[in-house]
Amino acid sequence: xxxxxxxxxxxxxxxxxxxxxxxxxxxxxxxxxxxxxxxxxxxxxxxxxxxxxxxxxxxxxxxxxxxxxxxxxxxxxxxxxxxxxxxxxxxxxxxxxxxxxxxxxxxxxxxxxxxxxxxxxxxxxxxxxxxxxxxxxxxxxxxxxxxxxxxxxxxxxxxxxxxxxxxxxxxxxxxxxxxxxxxxxxxxxxxxxxxxxxxxxxxxxxxxxxxxxxx
Amino acid sequence: xxxxxxxxxxxxxxxxxxxxxxxxxxxxxxxxxxxxxxxxxxxxxxxxxxxxxxxxxxxxxxxxxxxxxxxxxxxxxxxxxxxxxxxxxxxxxxxxxxxxx
Numbered sequence: 001x002x003x004x005x006x007x008x009x010x011x012x013x014x015x016x017x018x019x020x021x022x023x024x025x026x027x028x029x030x031x032x033x034x035x036x037x038x039x040x041x042x043x044x045x046x047x048x049x050x051x052x053x054x055x056x057x058x059x060x061x062x063x064x065x066x067x068x069x070x071x072x073x074x075x076x077x078x079x080x081x082x083x084x085x086x087x088x089x090x091x092x093x094x095x096x097x098x099x100x101x102x103x104x105x106x107x108x109x110x111x112x113x114x115x116x117x118x119x120x121x122x123x124x125x126x127x128x129x130x131x132x133x134x135x136x137x138x139x140x141x142x143x144x145x146x147x148x149x150x151x152x153x154x155x156x157x158x159x160x161x162x163x164x165x166x167x168x169x170x171x172x173x174x175x176x177x178x179x180x181x182x183x184x185x186x187x188x189x190x191x192x193x194x195x196x197x198x199x200x201x202x203x204x205x206x207x208x209x210x211x212x213x214x215x
Numbered sequence: 216x217x218x219x220x221x222x223x224x225x226x227x228x229x230x231x232x233x234x235x236x237x238x239x240x241x242x243x244x245x246x247x248x249x250x251x252x253x254x255x256x257x258x259x260x261x262x263x264x265x266x267x268x269x270x271x272x273x274x275x276x277x278x279x280x281x282x283x284x285x286x287x288x289x290x291x292x293x294x295x296x297x298x299x300x301x302x303x304x305x306x307x308x309x310x311x312x313x314x315x316x
Binding site: 011013014016017019020023024026027028092093094 | 220225226227230231234235237238239240241242246250299300303304306307
């Protein structure tokens with residue numbers, strides 16, 4: 001049984017200050033550590049989805065498989081919500097956790113909005129006759145893949161800044177700039193989807209590294 | 216002359232609770248218990264003391280069918296916590312000066 005007097009004892013000034021610093025640092029570490037499982041989840045989903053769309057598009061030559069991307073938030077969001085219900089620490093929020101949540105939510109909204117807008121624009125203004133052609137034009141011509149990977153890298157980097165974690169900051173740079181480099185190097189159409197496989201793998205690796213850092 | 220340290224905060228468990236609450240929006244009893252490693256009875260007594268002083272606000276409610284006690288630091292608590300840290304720094308500074316002499 002715990003010694004109640006020990007827990008209620010008066011401390012020296014140095015001990016008090018150490019306790020405060022330790023508690024505040026441990027809150028920060030906990031928030032960063034907690035974020036790691038979401039990096040792993042979204043990284044895994046991104047990898048699976050990009051490979052799925054890549055393979056299906058390559059095999060059938062139908063760009064319409066890109067519509068599967070809209071299922072990513074539909075599957076990922078409930079899974080992330082379920083994960084957040086799993087432990088008591090998740091019930092605690094602070095400024096930093098709200099900022100990082102806000103960054104990823106904004107990224108999700110931006111991605112869907114940009115994809116929907118570009119799709120609508122090409123379909124209406126370019127007079128594309130079939131849906132598949134519009135999608136092909138978006139991915140190949142509109143540079144949507146490059147835009148997406150850049151905002152993705154930027155979001156990851158911003159989270160690293162908010163969490164004051166270099167691993168996440170560097171991963172954001174690698175995803176954004178590396179993804180863009182792959183965009184220019186790879187061919188058109190389905191090959192470009194491998195950028196998202198790369199981004200997903202980087203995200204997963206980030207999650208695993210962060211988890212290890214703060215174990 | 217060194218300032219007097221707030222006796223309410225100058226206790227290990229109460230200070231731990233205040234430090235946790237200073238870094239989050241709010242925390243429930245279970246979380247505080249896990250983080251401090253205190254017993255339910257002891258933690259409950261210390262939370263009551265902090266609440267009576269107006270340093271924290273305690274809300275009792277239900278989450279589903281389970282009772283849930285939530286605590287959050289008040290503006291008065293934030294002020295007291297800041298003053299306490301300032302005083303601590305002065306004490307440590309004074310201690311260093313005297314040991315240097």
